[in-house]
Structures are given as C-alpha cells and as structure tokens.
Amino acid sequence: MGEVDQVEAQLDAADARLAARLAGLRGEHGWSLDELAKRSGVSRSTLSRIERGEISPTASLLGKLCTVYRRTLSRLLSEVESEPARLVRAADQPVWTDATTGFRRRSVSPPHAGLRAEVIEGTLPAGATIDYDDPPVPGLEQHLWLLEGSLRLTVQGETHDLEPGDSLRFRLWGTSRFDCPGPTPARYVLTLVLP
Template sequence: MDLLEQRIALRLEALRRDRGLSLEDVAQTSGVSRATLSRIERGETSPTAGVLGKLCTAYGLTMSQLLLDVEEDAPSLIRRADAFRWHDPETGFARTSISPPQPGYQVELIWAELPAGARIEYDSPPVRGLEQHLLLLAGELKIDCAGKTYALAGQDCLRFHLTGASAFESTGTQTATYVLAIRRPA
C-alpha cells in the first residue's frame, strides 16, 4: 500500500470514528458492504470512485473534503506538484485537487482525467445542490445529471447543480481532461 492509499484509509476510519459510527452504521447509510469498508480502512483495497461517491453522500462531504485533511492555515499558492492526486484503480479516473476546500472559501477546483471509454457513476450527490462548472479541455465527455444528458467536446463548459444521480463518460478516442469548479451551497 502506498502513502496515498494509507492516507485515504486513515481518513475514512477517522471520519467514521469521529462521528461515533460503527462499520455497520456506515454500511447501512452508504450501501457499501461492511466487509468492503473494513478492507478499505485496513488498507487492503483501494476504493473506487463509485464507492468514494457513496461514502461522500453518507458523510455529507464533497470528495475533496473526504479525501483531504483540511488545514486551518492553508497556503494561498498551491503548486501543481504539491496538489493532492487520487487515482481510481477500477476506471483509471485521476482527480487532482488543485484548489482544495478550506475554511473561508466556498469554491474548490479539480483537475480531472477520465480515460477514453471509462464511465463513473454516482448514485446521489455528496451534498444536495452542489453548484458545478465543468470546462472540458480535451477529449469528449458525456454527462448525465438532473435527468438530462449533455455531450461536451472541444472547450465546452457545462454548469449545473447536483440534485440526484450523475454519470461522467469519456466518449471519444482520447482521455477527457477537464477542470471542475465546485461551490458548496450556502
């Protein structure tokens, strides 16, 4: 297990324990089996984007909030080399938090790369009403949200509020690379 996987495992265990929840409590709330939760917390397996999405919903956190330990004195300048990067072992999806959530700030920026043909699905938003602005930098991307399907190409931009299930699919022949701005509801 690498350092990043250890951090994720420790963060998930700390979130559960800090909230006084058992593995069974989180399993019932998230829909992720108790056995899978236990293996993730022990670092025996890496969570997929779908599993992390379910855990975000269970804890009421964005994925960035779930993955990162929020520091009180975060730097204003975040170098790309120092940004937190997470990779989904199942889909190849890579997510870099280029401007992570911090106290006093309502917006976070994510750099995302979804390999050609890959699809990630989320049963529900981590926080209902999240405002998102997605700028596609390269590739082609199909997004399902709020009962609508959007096909993005070139440097299209889509803005939406997450209120239900969503899915992101890289439909072209190259990796879909995009920047996602997320604003938590007030």
C-alpha cells in the first residue's frame, strides 16, 4: 500500500469512527432521526447519510450537531480518537479538513479529561466563510490570536477585523461567523475554555 493509499485509509477510518460516534450520541439521547433533525435544523436524510458514513459533514454542520450535543468540535473529534497523551507531538496532532470550505483545523492541545481548555490552529482559505448558529456550549470562553492573513470575525452581531498579531477574546452565547477576505489564508490559534 502506497503512502497516499495509507492516508486515504486513515481518513476513511476516521470518518467511519465519526459517523459511529454521531450515531451513538443520538442513541444516548434516545432521539430519532426526526427528533435530531428538528433540534439541529439539519435534514433527516443528511443526518442519516452522515451516520452511515456515506458523506462527510462540513464544519458548519458539525457545529450544529455539537450545539445540540453540548460539545465543542474538538471534544467530539477527540471522542473518535484514542485518549490523548499529555505531550502531543506535532505529527500526532489530529487534523480535520472541511471538504466544502477548505477550512483546516489542527487540534494542537486536544481536549483531555479533567482539563477545561483546548488549543486549535485554524486555517481558513481566502474567500471562505463559516457560519455557526449557536455555540457548542453556551458561554464558551474563546481567545483567538491571528497569526497570518486577515480575518473578519462576527460574534453575536458585532464584527471585528483582525490583522496578524491581533487577538480577540470573548464568551460566546450566540451566532458567530469566520470570514477570510483574502488575498491569503487566515491562520490563527484559538483557545477554548469550558465554562
């Protein structure tokens, strides 16, 4: 098996574990697909296809499901991985890419039992936008530090234009929007702290 085939097999396995975990979460709550569709605003057919591993969810769609399940995206993704070590080598940091927007999310310091914070590195391509309807956890504390590019971040209706070196800190209770006006990708570090 070549290197490309191994990477594709690992991605397929990760998608399968994510699909199984999402189906498991719905089962833990005792919800039908119709009930989850009603709570999340995602169609029943899309939810069914995701849980069967037929399609890979987008960042925005996962954000909706995380809100319903009261989890951060990092926490959900960590639940499909093995228990993270205290020392997380760069090569071992889970990376997830949204095939629709090209958004790339590296879990630099993944969620860990007993710890409230996690650190991610996000890279949003020029021209890409991600909308989140609700926070995964109401009152989630966030600290964003922009490393490269420019980023327009709208938090609960208030828009902030960030340039390299700028930081924005807030507690999230409502909608948020990440927009990279370009011409280069926006790369940032985001620290999430559970309330």
